[in-house]
Amino acid sequence: MNILMNVLLVDDEPLSRNELEYLLKQNSAIDQIYQAEGIGDGLQLLLKNQIELLFLDIELNEENGFSLAKELQQLAQPPLVIFATAYDNYAVDAFNINAIDYVLKPFEQKRINQAVAKATALLADKSTDQTVTTAAYPTVITVTQEEKTTVLPVKEIISAAVNNGVLTITTANGDFSTHETLNWLKQRLDPQKFIQVHRSVLVNLNCIREVQPWFNHTYQLTMTNQQKLPVGRSFVKELRQQLQM
Incomplete structure (x- = not known):
């Protein structure tokens, strides 16, 4: 499947925007490029155009790129976000809000191509998911860390949580960690069986043992392995619908 992306570059430095635009134009997956x-x-x-991919700087004069990234989560179809910055100390925060990559200045063609390839693969998966039936969701997923690849049966996944940029998948046979994003995992699981209950937590509905009222009109879940997990306020409605509460 050929994926063509419209890209938006948000950076307060014209030279950086132009350099990144030049490198992106060398990539055949890029269609239109916009600058702000x-x-x-x-x-x-973003509101006027169909943007699939956003390259976002973090320190923008008196503004902060994280503010825009958080606003995008309110959109029905938000673009994929790649942070492009001169600072490496924001990486954990970036991945905690589901950025798909973090690219450091000065930009290099190889590194930009890698980031674009990751976005292309995610968009291809999303496009495929929209056209297949529930039965087409995989029965296993693979997790690679330190050159070791583990095959995990999906039915054994109890929960998944992101902490400090690391995705930990909890199964009946232990925990498995990867630097993939929570969104990467969510796209591979049947939404009728797995739902997001917090900005950094995904659970298997069949593994919820108890739902207890918690602070600020939220809930705390107890899973079949006795794991305690929070439910964010913005995810309460979907949880109640899924559990018919």
């Missing part, structure tokens, strides 16, 4: 120097201009472009 701040959050306001970026939002306008």
Whole structure:
């Protein structure tokens, strides 16, 4: 499947935007490229155009790129986000809000191509998911860490949580960690069986043992392995619908 992406670059430095645009134009997966120097201009472009991929700087004059990334989560079809910055100390925060990659300045063609390839693969998966039936979801997933690949039966997954940029998948046979995102896992699981209950937590509905009221009108889940997991306020409604509470 050929994926062509419209890309938005948000950076307050014109030279950085132009350098990144030049490198992106060398990639055959890129269609249109838009530029913005701040959050306001970026939002306008996002609302007026179909943007699949966003390269976002973090320190934008008096603004912060994380503010835009969080606003995007309210969109029905938010773009994939790649942070492109001169600072390496924001990586954990970036992956905690489901950024798919984190690219450091000065940009290099090989590194930009790797980031685009990751976005292309995610979009291809999403497109496929929209056209297949529930039966087509995989029965196993593979997790690779330190050159070791583990095959996990999906039915054994109890939960998954992101902490400090590391995705930990909890199964009946132990925990398995990877630097993939929670969204990467979510796209591979049947949404009728697995739901997100917190910005960093995904659970197997069949493995919920108890639902207890918690602070601020939220809930705490007790899983079949006695694991305690929080339910974020914005995910309460979907959980109640799924469990017919």
